[in-house]
Amino acid sequence: MEDLKEQYDSLCKEKNVIDLTRGKPSPEQLNLSEELDGILDGNFIQDGVDIRNYGEIKGLPSARKLGAELLDYSEEFILASSNSSLTLMGNLLSAFLFNGSGDAPWNELESISIICPVPGYDRHFAICEKLGIKMIKVPLIGDGPDMNIVEDLVKNDESIKGIWCNPKHSNPTGEIYSQDTVKRIANLPLIGASDFIVLWDNAYSVHDFTNSKKLSSIQEISQELNTFDNIATFGSTSKITFAGGGIAFLGASDKLMSLFLDYFSKFNFSPDKVNQARHVKFLKNRKGIEAHMKKLAALIKPKFELVDKYLNSLPEGLASWTKPTGGYFVSFDSKPGQASKIFDLCKTAGLNLTPIGSAFPYRRDQENSNIRIAPTYVSIEELEKAMQIFVCCVKLADEMEKNLVS
Ligand SMILES: Cc1ncc(COP(=O)(O)O)c(C=O)c1O
Missing domain, CATH: 3.40.640.10 (Type I PLP-dependent aspartate aminotransferase-like (Major domain))
Known part of the structure; x- marks a missing residue:
């Protein structure tokens, strides 16, 4: 717990500002379509x-x-x-x-x-x-x-x-x-x-x-x-x-x-x-769309691999998450009751996530466990930092809960 807290405090001191809130295309993705202008x-x-x-x-x-x-x-x-x-x-x-x-x-x-x-x-x-x-x-x-x-x-x-x-x-x-x-x-x-x-x-x-x-x-x-x-x-x-x-x-x-x-x-x-x-x-046509999507995939895939690598470093049983073959999101589930704590810890450390409950009608996640991770918009370097913060906060939220309980 002390180690984790120290790690968390030093991440907070870095004054990061990282936005993983929405599934937006990155500037590099948008650049691939700039030919549209003037075409x-x-x-x-x-x-x-x-x-x-x-x-x-x-x-x-x-x-x-x-x-x-x-x-x-x-x-x-x-x-x-x-x-x-x-x-x-x-x-x-x-x-x-x-x-x-x-x-x-x-x-x-x-x-x-x-x-x-x-x-x-x-x-x-x-x-x-x-x-x-x-x-x-x-x-x-x-x-x-x-x-x-x-x-x-x-x-x-x-x-x-x-x-x-x-x-x-x-x-x-x-x-x-x-x-x-x-x-x-x-x-x-x-x-x-x-x-x-x-x-x-x-x-x-x-x-x-x-x-x-x-x-x-x-x-x-x-x-x-x-x-x-x-x-x-x-x-x-x-x-x-x-x-x-x-x-x-x-x-x-x-x-x-x-x-x-x-x-x-x-x-x-x-x-x-x-x-x-x-x-x-x-x-042009389906073939043209597919060729374009391949270029986008080359930018997006490494980001999903990075997210998965960091999540895999979590102790077993602490969380589960999806492993998509496409799209823009990973759906993460903490132990029940821990998502809002993780969200708050991330926010204080400069990582903004989609508000808890967003993926549910009336913004109510009764389990308080789901967090949507949207890795496309940020750069690989920012994403690496975001995942360091995220993984640290997931572990810390669990430790804090255990300490409260024991
Ligand atoms: C499932 C889904 N539908 C629709 C949209 C938005 O589509 P549009 O920009 O065409 O309104 C999004 C954007 O994130 C989405 O995830």
Whole structure:
């Protein structure tokens, strides 16, 4: 304990300021896309249209094709929008709330709930909270949500209208949903509400930094089951080119797309086609995306290896963590009750982490054990220091607890 305390005090004295709070691309990652600037070289005609003008509500055909290749979808069912897939998610849920999907608008019902696999993406939960949608958490078990629990809930609770899914390199666990899980998710509308919506946020569809399991095609499976109208797929180039400066996509059946556009087009009737054309010219097609992702992977992989190396230095039984094959996060679990202490110790030592509970609805991690580690943004040198602090704080929090108890 004394040694650990000394080590901690000397780390504090270094006055570090390190930010591991969000899964942002590093400047080096962003540099790989700087060719986007100026790539059009004055040519504003793409797919036969003047991209500077209004029009093309569903996006440029060539951008929709790019989105289809990114998300493993048919082009005809893809909408290419402006920069944020979260905007599309929020608007789709708003469309359901205000207009419904053939049945009553959700707002007219007594209670609406959505299943939230945990730990999950905080901004999914923030959307629900803002819109007054109740969240029901279900654990993720390594290859997607625990489907026995999900199916039981959906069969027995009429207020449940949907489920959030981040099926590949899930934020923050990194897991990839199994084929069986994808099938059972696509089947949920058949055992639950007829307007049940699967919110399939495939944000990390091509973000592998080492060999990864293949994700089954939700389009194919749901078309076979006749539930394609109930699947909304989302994705973007935010973690591929410029975060906040890319293209976002929605994949939806004709029926779902017209429901969405009937609502969304009142607020945005013309996407940023100039940026779409830039991306088409830069990424070109699936092969181009994959080649670009390889360059990103070369920058990202060493950071995940470094995180794993430091976590492996922890005494056995002190913690568990995920070992993703792609994506942007590692999900760390301390012994129950210790996460907020670790968070506070790290903060005092200059390491900022995502607030405890963020990966849970209403920011409540009842176990007080989950910490999301987001290693992409910082440099390798900063990450090395961050992990020295983190590992020291994990050990110290445990020692402090033992000393309190004994
Ligand atoms: C699972 C997930 N979905 C969506 C987003 C954000 O996407 P966008 O920038 O397209 O709004 C993120 C960003 O971290 C994410 O992790």
